[in-house]
Amino acid sequence: xxGKKVKLSLEHISQSYVLNNRAFDAxxxxxxxxxxxxFLVLLGPGYCGKTVLLNxxxxxxxxxxxxxxxxxxxxxxxxxxxxxVFQKTSLLPWKTVMENVEVGPKMAGxxxxxxxxxxxxxxxxxxxxxxxxxxxxxxxGGMKQRVGIARAYTNxxxxxxxxxxxxxxxxxxxxxxxxxxxxxxQSEKRTIIFVTNNIEEAVYLxxxxxxxxxxxxxxxxxxxxxxxxxxxxxxxxxxxIRKEISDNTDLAL
Amino acid sequence: xxxxxxxxxxxxxxxxxxxxxxxxxxxxxxxxxxIKKGEFICVVGPTGCGKTTFLNLLTRIIQPSAGDLYxxxxxxxxxxxxxxxxxxxxxxxxxxxxxxxxxxxLEIKKLPEDEIKSRVENIIRLLGLEEFRNSYPHQLxxxxxxxxxxxxxxAMxxxxxxxxxxxxxxxxxxxxxxxDEVIRLWKELGSTVVFITHNIEEATYLAERILILSNKxxxxxxxxxxxxxxxxxxxxxxxIKIRKYVTDxxxxx
Numbered sequence: 001x002x003g004k005k006v007k008l009s010l011e012h013i014s015q016s017y018v019l020n021n022r023a024f025d026a027x028x029x030x031x032x033x034x035x036x037x038x039f040l041v042l043l044g045p046g047y048c049g050k051t052v053l054l055n056x057x058x059x060x061x062x063x064x065x066x067x068x069x070x071x072x073x074x075x076x077x078x079x080x081x082x083x084x085v086f087q088k089t090s091l092l093p094w095k096t097v098m099e100n101v102e103v104g105p106k107m108a109g110x111x112x113x114x115x116x117x118x119x120x121x122x123x124x125x126x127x128x129x130x131x132x133x134x135x136x137x138x139x140x141g142g143m144k145q146r147v148g149i150a151r152a153y154t155n156x157x158x159x160x161x162x163x164x165x166x167x168x169x170x171x172x173x174x175x176x177x178x179x180x181x182x183x184x185x186q187s188e189k190r191t192i193i194f195v196t197n198n199i200e201e202a203v204y205l206x207x208x209x210x211x212x213x214x215x216x217x218x219x220x221x222x223x224x225x226x227x228x229x230x231x232x233x234x235x236x237x238x239x240x241i242r243k244e245i246s247d248n249t250d251l252a253l
Numbered sequence: 254x255x256x257x258x259x260x261x262x263x264x265x266x267x268x269x270x271x272x273x274x275x276x277x278x279x280x281x282x283x284x285x286x287x288i289k290k291g292e293f294i295c296v297v298g299p300t301g302c303g304k305t306t307f308l309n310l311l312t313r314i315i316q317p318s319a320g321d322l323y324x325x326x327x328x329x330x331x332x333x334x335x336x337x338x339x340x341x342x343x344x345x346x347x348x349x350x351x352x353x354x355x356x357x358x359l360e361i362k363k364l365p366e367d368e369i370k371s372r373v374e375n376i377i378r379l380l381g382l383e384e385f386r387n388s389y390p391h392q393l394x395x396x397x398x399x400x401x402x403x404x405x406x407x408a409m410x411x412x413x414x415x416x417x418x419x420x421x422x423x424x425x426x427x428x429x430x431x432x433d434e435v436i437r438l439w440k441e442l443g444s445t446v447v448f449i450t451h452n453i454e455e456a457t458y459l460a461e462r463i464l465i466l467s468n469k470x471x472x473x474x475x476x477x478x479x480x481x482x483x484x485x486x487x488x489x490x491x492x493i494k495i496r497k498y499v500t501d502x503x504x505x506x
Binding site: 045046047167170171172173197198199200234236239240242243246249251 | 299300394396421422423424425426427429430450451452453487488493496497503504
């Protein structure tokens, strides 16, 4: 395996729900590994079960079948080594940027001076210095997402799950945030699992892309993206890969 | 600015010195442009440039501080002219079926039943909506709901059809499918279209002409003609050249 260390493994993960007295399969027999410090993108059409998969990895739901392993050990329930950035930023509106970012270590009982230092480091890293005392309503959509990212990093997780964090942003803010997140990842290497339904975003960010099918989701293909960073979204090679993946993606009308 | 407006019969829509202030804040500054009958125009601009104000003026939801909008040489009047609008979020009437939604505008305009029938059937055929004819909006996917709304806009045979980022939340694969569909409708029905988007690739894919807006106070910074045949190849050098050029004009990050 080219000397890459497996950080997280999904083994035969399946999830079903009962809806109107009928079984409803959301994901079916999902298997893949995530390497240490890798930027892995989970790509799939709308409503295919991507979020279900993230919820299982983060321990928010338990699958009907299969196991998740972190460093070889089975993960049960939520684990502090796994952090999450949500699509809707879910910031606490009555707290400032600083108070939002430090909330994790504060709950864990870390002393104020220490947690502020960590929080400040990540506030600087996401480019929000000067906004520590601002409230979420005073920030733009892109800035709120930066707070969410800083908050997740401040918990020092080993794996960061990102559930379509830029899905609600306009196309241009989205490009600037994609540029930003890959810079942050390069300067603070963590294992990232990034969910999106946007093929362009996937090719721009991913070391590897796991392509899922329509529901019930299973793995359709895994792509290694070998382009140098930062990637040029209109280079012929980029557009070729984008088209190859697009042609292989299920259309969900 | 008391110059007399002179109608040029070559144009369907003429916008003259359109200006809008909210108190001290100058949002739109002296915008003038013309649209030929049956033309497809895309409007792009940086985030927060006053796009919504621009649209609201074109639909007459708000009144300009100065300047005006003329259709066939007369000041635009929603009670006389057909101004159709497609919002970013699907806006189907929830208690009406797909067919009833498509009929809605035509009934308000009190068209004869024969005419309503033939137009609605034509749209259902063009969009392939037969199986959803009796479905309610909540039973549809987001993209199908949006297709119904776009069909409703075209069914009005509007003097001007305005679309405000109708595909912004959709993935590339789905977007290209829907964009091809909107081009097909436009070619078949000959409507005059103003399509607002943040997505430069989308604008380059659709438009005969792209209007680039500036930052506030907004003016038209530049017009770019896109003289490529449909369907366009997004990987062709000509296409990429235009896409890059327009992106550079509005890039702020």
